[in-house]
Amino acid sequence: MATIKAVRGTRDLLPPDTILWNRVEATARSVFARYGFGEIRTPVFEATELFARGVGEETDIVSKEMYTWEDRGRAESDRGQSLTLRPENTAGVVRAYIEHGMADNGMLEKLFYIGPQFRRERPQRGRYRQFWQIGAEVLGPPWSGSDSALRDAEVLEMLATLLNELGIEGWRLALNSVGSAEDRKRYSVALREALEPVKHNLCEDNQRRAETNPLRVLDSKDPGDQEIINGLPKISEFWSEDSRTHFDQVKAALDACNVPYVEDPRLVRGLDYYTRTTFEFTVPDGSGLGTQNALLGGGRYDGLSEMLGGPKAPGIGFAIGEDRLILTLQAQAKEAEPAKLDAFVAPMGVGQNAAALKLAQELRRAGLGVEVGDGSWRLKKSFETADKLARKMIIVGEDELASDVFTVKDFSKGEQLKVSRTELLETLQRPSLSTSSVAVRKKSNIERLAEASVIKPDDLSKHDQAILENLSDSEVQTLIQLRQKLGKEKASSDIWHPGLDINL
RNA sequence: GCGGCUAUAGUUCAGUGGCAGAACGCCGCUCUGUGGCAGCGGAUGUCGUGGGUUCGAAACCCACUAGCCGCCCCA
Known part of the structure; x- marks a missing residue:
């Protein structure tokens, strides 16, 4: 019979990899907490309309990469409603922000999320159809200071801190401003005009972009088109005075906090909702990502709430590709050794199985990590298994149960000693066997x-x-x-x- | 979505048309309460799936599926 496998672009995360995933998430939660962020969990599917309006009808994500289906509810109201697995989480967070009237308290909201997202792309290393994002959003009504450059810099400084605490090496922050929505619109028009006479010289992809999304021509990698691209008008020429001031303030704050960045006038994000500050963190070659070297991206979205029918609520946020972060940590050899258990309880025979399990129960209740062997195993197998799993092994045989004195082996030292039942817990909690006890070194074969x-x-x-x-x-x-x-x-x-x- | 490379044991891989292999790992024995070393032995498997060519296919051809690389796009 044909076996059923995980569907294309999805995968199982197994131990010991999940240790690293948990460490990454725990570190993120710890950092977010220090910056005053609270966790939000939104549904993994939403009305398709949310992404069409929020992310942008013309973006690749919405036009061809979404998992969309028609609901088949009994009620007239939900029958035929178009639903979609979330391709990103910002739209969902802003939807929830509006839905729960979070703007009404006039406060700045700081929200973070950790969860799976779904895009139907061609899978590749670091690119999956179900992928995980760790993201955060800062938003609020204008009088909460949500559009202040301080917030942009705070978010970027927090990301630098997070990557450093995780031990990511060689990260690079690319920074740009795409201007206000109006600036961006004027720039878009100007780009189209500038491209019109020359676009027949561009590659096929860029000719299409020149029509649909001229901003994206800017970060084309096509070497033949670079000369034309270099001759195009710069976004900075279209910044309003406010946009320029805002960007300068972001940079000044980053300088003050010693967060290094590189200005990249070509960095335009693909999602329609971005305004003013846009950014991307990348890692160097050899970090396990190939050409998918963007670890995270984000930017400001001053008009998103209104685009979704909500109040004016400027914001800034980012999404970290957790899968890519993990790949990078693994490539940079930051993977933790699986932690060993405190003790392995080895019954000598099946007759000692119950007593061994009871001993394990006591030790586990005392907070120790314990695995139990099986009395049907040979002692040799118990030793081998115990050495792989635990730091110490306790032999439970008839003698031990009769005398209440147990033999404890410390694998890290190769030492072995006899410990009474009452001292057992204390002995196991110690990092290694005490030298004051009578240590019996295992005799070598030669001895x-x-x-x-x-x-x-x-x-x-x-x-x-x-x-x-x-x-x-x-x-x-x-x-x-x-x-x-x-x-x-x-x-x-x-x-x-x-x-x-x-x-x- | 486009182009390319790949798919054989749990893992990494060899195998250019004639008995399905190696290393590591796993299990057993030497060794019935002292492992790690060593020796000996063992099991690994629809050779990704389906079809075709051939006396004969893991190998050649076609399709499909999946992974990887590049593009597109993005995290």
Whole structure:
């Protein structure tokens, strides 16, 4: 039977990767909290109309990348309603902001979200059809100061802090202003005019853009078109006095906070709602993203609330591509080793299984991370499994249960000691076994052989024979010296060593 | 959506038309309460799916699916 697999562009996130995901999200929550942001969770699907009006009918996202379907409710009201899996989260946040009258308290709202988004694109590394974004929005009525350049700089400074705390290396902040909605409109017209006489010289993609979205011609990567693009009017020539002042204030505040940035006059964001400040954080080549090197993007959206039928509520926000952030952290080798459990409880036989589970229960209740083995395993398997999973192993056999004294192995030190039941918890909570306790170091194979009465093939197990056969010359010397020290050797011929093919 | 590369064991991969392979990992034994090393043994599998060519296909051809790379776009 054909197995069912995750659909194209979606994927499962498994341990140990999820450790990193949780660390990233915990770090983000911690940083956001320090800047006064509260979490918002909006539905993963919304009325299609929201994205058409908010993101822009002409954008690629809305025109060809949305997962859209017609609802089939019983009620007349929802039958046939067009619904869409959210391709981004800003429109949903602003919709909720309007719907819950959050503008009415006159305060600045600072909201963050962490959640999956959906776009039907061709999957690639760092680009998935279900992908995760960590984003935040600052918005409010004009009198709350929501359109102040201070907020732009605060958001950018917060992002710099977040990336630094996560340990992202070599990030680069590209900054631009696309001007007010009016500036942008005038610029768009001017671009169209400037492109008209030359656009037949552009590549096919750019000819199309010249018609549909002339701003996007600016960040084309086509090398043949660069000369024409360089000759086009600059957005800065179309900034109003307010737009220019606002941008200067953002830059001044970033300078004051020592947040490095690079002005990029060609940085125009694809979504229709952006006004004035736009920005993008990228990472250098070799950070695991290939050409998809944008980690996050965002900007100001002073008119979005009104576009969605709400009150005047300027805002600024960003979305971090969490999948890309994770890839970058992994490529930059920041992946944490999976944390080991505190203890592994190893029952010696199935008869000790119940007692072992009970001991694990007590330790877990005391807050320790504990895994339990199985009495049907050989001790060797318990050791191997325990060493992979935990820092220490407790042997639970008949002797231990009878005497209430347990054998505890510390893998980090190779030490082993006997601990009474009452001391057990304390012993396990210590980072490593105390030196004040009587530590019993495991005997090496050589030491064990040194204590054997006679070393002759007939008297040795196959295991010991194999060990002997594989001793290096220096190990053989050590063995002989040990035996002489122990007074075992009357004659050196008591040691048989096949590797040297002599009687020593 | 467009162009290209790839798909074989749990993993990484070899295998250019003639018995399905290696390494690592896994399991067992040597070794019944002291592991990690070593030796020996074992299981890995619809060779992505479906069709075609051929006496014979993992290999050649076609389609599909998925991943990756670039473009488009974007996080």
